[in-house]
Amino acid sequence: MANNNSLVGTESFRRQTINQVIIVQILVIIFLCINLVQIVTFFKKEYFYTTARYILFAVTLLSDSFLLFMSDILLILTHSHFAIQVWSCAVTCAVLLLYTTVTPVTLTAMTVERYVAICMPLRHGELCSTRSTMHCILIIHGLSSVPCFVILSTFFASASLSFYKQYQICSVEIFIFYVWQHHLRSAVYQLQFLIMCIIIVFCYVKIMKVAKAASGEDKKSTKKGLRTVLIHGFQLLLCLIQLWTPFIETSDLLLQLDFRLYIDVRYINYIMFHLAPRCLSPLIYGLRDEVFCHALKMNVSFGLYKRNIV
Template identity: 70%
Template sequence: MEDNSSLVGGQSLRRINDQVIIVQILVMIFLCINLLLIMTFFKKECFYKTTRYILFAVTLLSDSFLLVMSNIMLIFNYFKVTMPVWLCIVISAVIILYFIVTPVTLTAMTLERYVAICMPLRHGELCSQSTTVNCILIIHCLSSVPFIVVLSIFFASASLSFYTQYRVCSIEIFILYRWQDDIRAGVYQLYFVLMCITIVFCYVKIMKVAKAASGEQRKSTRKGLRTVILHAFQLLLCLIQLWCPFIETAVLQISFKLFIFVRYIDYIIFILAPRCLSPLIYGLRDETFVHALKSYASFGLSKRNI
């Protein structure tokens, strides 16, 4: 396995320099958009006192951090930069954490929309500022379970001398035995099933409310339902990314050249793409946020009241 991970950062990646350049352009575009939205979020007090905007900011921050870290690892792999295994463990733990934070946060945002539409009288109580802070802590605790499982199994299997070795950093170096990969697969599949059940439950309940609504309430509910549908597509991409490591592992057994190509496609479609949909779904489609964004982007020249 270690030979393969070394190759990932070696000659094979040197042949796809055009693909690396494409990734750099996409990452820079997404980071600029996210930075503008994050700065807009902190310009208005109403945003950081409202649950859906706070969770939106969490996704923007976690997505931006993941894009930066994964891109640095991509560049390190491309130039075959080695580092101590213990340092790779720290970096990989953070990347795995924020790899999971986004889909878990999106699931929490789905629950928030469910409460807002199906339980409007209790929305203020259940989605208060203090509750949101606790929710963020719970999100990070739940998101830390996969990397705790992966690294705990690795610590129990690796010798002490392994930590001082220098390797090209890759998640594959922590998978010393096939059964470790099976346990990792089981944890991801459990998260996949639980989030899917939560999403389906919320969407079915929201659909029932949308059908029973009338007048302005119907219009408002249907607008929320459209947002939820777009949200479902983004969350689907994020959930599929949980399966990418297992698809890549299976492809690696067939062809290493095909493995490199599949990993690149997975990164573009299931890592970068979902993280460019957040600004579209929760930023550009929200009237309040768009007004604030226009005002901020025009350096305060816009006279509209938010």
């Protein structure tokens, strides 16, 4: 009788896991389609790919889409218990760690661009030119690679050469051998996000001062800039929440209490703090921008939506 109950429980758990994976696939396909429409809209209009804030917005769209696609593949491999060699997992995780940080760093750069546009309007054309924006993208990727470099360099210093040839289920956790590595990883991310939060608050305060002194059309423009900075702050908060999930998932108490509960918690974390922020934030920004939203409606309606803004 006990064996029958165990078999039923195992079958029920397997079915639940399959259903969870299917739900994730549906959500990922929907979100990738939304991002794809926005990316196509960006490349269809010259004004977008010659303007700094839209170029940076496109960077967030591309990085989030790539991250969604790669993390979804890892999810499928993990649930199917498909093991790959550690060296190939290291390459995959290096790319994932890089693009996990690219979006928040880009959001900070977008905030700085709004600060320059409102507080230093005479220098905006020089500092935020297309050429400068391309250099900025290189700097963004350089800064975003710091956590990846720290995590993997501690692994390379600790692992034996034979470990790279082993087959493991791929995840970032297999590169963390010691507790201090986990703490170091957390400290690097928290420091990076603290710096980004300080930059966003600084820009908000400076823009607010200009908003108080402005009048008429300038006041309207600066208020719009303030709202944009607040949205970037909200987007950054969503990205920051993602960093708290490993503390819940690596809890021994949760794992000891109930393995199914542990799996369910990881699943909810993935949906709420990994998938949702990467999809909602670009959608919010894209729909809020009047010019981009107009072009987006034109694409979705196949040119039936007519209204000239630019």
